[in-house]
Amino acid sequence: xxxxxxxxxxxxxxSPARTEGGTRRYIADDLVRIERIVTxxxxxxxxxxxxxxxxxxxxxxxxRSGAASQ
Numbered sequence: 340x341x342x343x344x345x346x347x348x349x350x351x352x353x354s355p356a357r358t359e360g361g362t363r364r365y366i367a368d369d370l371v372r373i374e375r376i377v378t379x380x381x382x383x384x385x386x387x388x389x390x391x392x393x394x395x396x397x398x399x400x401x402x403r404s405g406a407a408s409q
Contacts, residue, residue, distance in 0.1 A: 343380075344373075350386050352376055352393060 344363070347353045353372060355363040365373075372393070379389045 346386070347373075347376055350390060352386070352390055 344353065348355070348363075353369060353376075355365050355369050357363055375393070375396075376389055379392060384392065
């Protein structure tokens, strides 16, 4: 629902691009992130927990990318 997307954006879980008129523009990476958030919500994780999990997953991805380029 739109309200969920707004709430997730408010809490920093999503950062979609915007048009000049302010309409949110989601790219494929945003959709993958939304799917992950929905999975965590369904599992009963609260917003603070989801934020922490996503942060850790982002750090892990960055570390793997760094290790792969070396």
